[in-house]
Amino acid sequence: MPFTPGRMIWTVDREAALLLGAGRALLLQLAHPLVAAGVADHSRFAERPLERLWRTLDPMYTMVFGDTEAQRAAAHGLAVAHRRVRGTLHEATGPFGRGTEYDAADPALRLWVHATLIDTSLLVYDRFVRALTPAEQAGYYDDSRDLARVLGVPALIVPATLDAFHDYMQGMLASDTLTVGPTARRLARMIFRPPGAPALALVGSMMRFVTVGLLPPHIRHGYAYRWTSARERSLAAVTAAIRHALPALPPLLRLVPHARAAERRLRRASRARPAA
Numbered sequence: 001m002p003f004t005p006g007r008m009i010w011t012v013d014r015e016a017a018l019l020l021g022a023g024r025a026l027l028l029q030l031a032h033p034l035v036a037a038g039v040a041d042h043s044r045f046a047e048r049p050l051e052r053l054w055r056t057l058d059p060m061y062t063m064v065f066g067d068t069e070a071q072r073a074a075a076h077g078l079a080v081a082h083r084r085v086r087g088t089l090h091e092a093t094g095p096f097g098r099g100t101e102y103d104a105a106d107p108a109l110r111l112w113v114h115a116t117l118i119d120t121s122l123l124v125y126d127r128f129v130r131a132l133t134p135a136e137q138a139g140y141y142d143d144s145r146d147l148a149r150v151l152g153v154p155a156l157i158v159p160a161t162l163d164a165f166h167d168y169m170q171g172m173l174a175s176d177t178l179t180v181g182p183t184a185r186r187l188a189r190m191i192f193r194p195p196g197a198p199a200l201a202l203v204g205s206m207m208r209f210v211t212v213g214l215l216p217p218h219i220r221h222g223y224a225y226r227w228t229s230a231r232e233r234s235l236a237a238v239t240a241a242i243r244h245a246l247p248a249l250p251p252l253l254r255l256v257p258h259a260r261a262a263e264r265r266l267r268r269a270s271r272a273r274p275a276a
Helices: 008-013 016-030 033-042 049-065 068-083 107-129 134-150 162-174 182-192 198-214 217-222 229-248 257-272
Strands: 086-088 101-103
Touching: 008 049, 008 107, 008 134, 016 033, 016 107, 016 182, 016 198, 016 229, 033 086, 033 101, 033 107, 033 182, 049 068, 049 134, 049 257, 107 134, 107 162, 107 198, 107 229, 134 162, 182 198, 198 229
Parallel strands: none
Antiparallel strands: 086 101
16 A cells, blocks of 8 residues: 555655665664675675665655555565575674575565664654654654565564664664674775765765764774764754755755655646546
């Protein structure tokens, strides 16, 4: 069933400001050694890291803002792409020994990838757009559970409530399952300095600054990133400036293309509907 403008996931995910958290979500995903291995072995991340990021975001946005047909097609496309993502670890990392098998169809890995996006969206919206009420946060999480079902994550392993989700995230962050290894650090360097794209160096530097500031401290340490109180104050200033500027931005700049297209589609459908 497609989402509609009255759903919290529509309200939150339509904001382009959430893209400021893309680096955080990706680095949290790569902090899982099995996810990092799958990305390194089965994608063109080394040559085109930004393309890989967009190939993840595009179907996710389609599943939130698309109609039923588009939603199903996007979910099917992701499932097909992930069928070949399987292999073994080339080096021991954290609790996973060399030769440990990984498979993108693993429900636990799917849940972790999904969880990083939800956790990051809530964090970034709260910091850069506005604070959500507890009821709004719970509504967003309930919608995310519906999205998880579309993505094929078994309902039995998806935390049932927002509080249970926070417990899951804290448990993952406190465990050695998340261990930033050499593969993850190598991939992380490519995110902010894409090979063959020197023109993006400034943008990459800005994204790196925001990403590092948003990461949980011990994950940040795992990637060997430094963070100081001065940088924290700078990030707070950037945050305040963005929150102040957002209300004045036109939809073309403020909203993601998928949301704008969906809203145009709904307006056309409303005009075409015969009057009662």
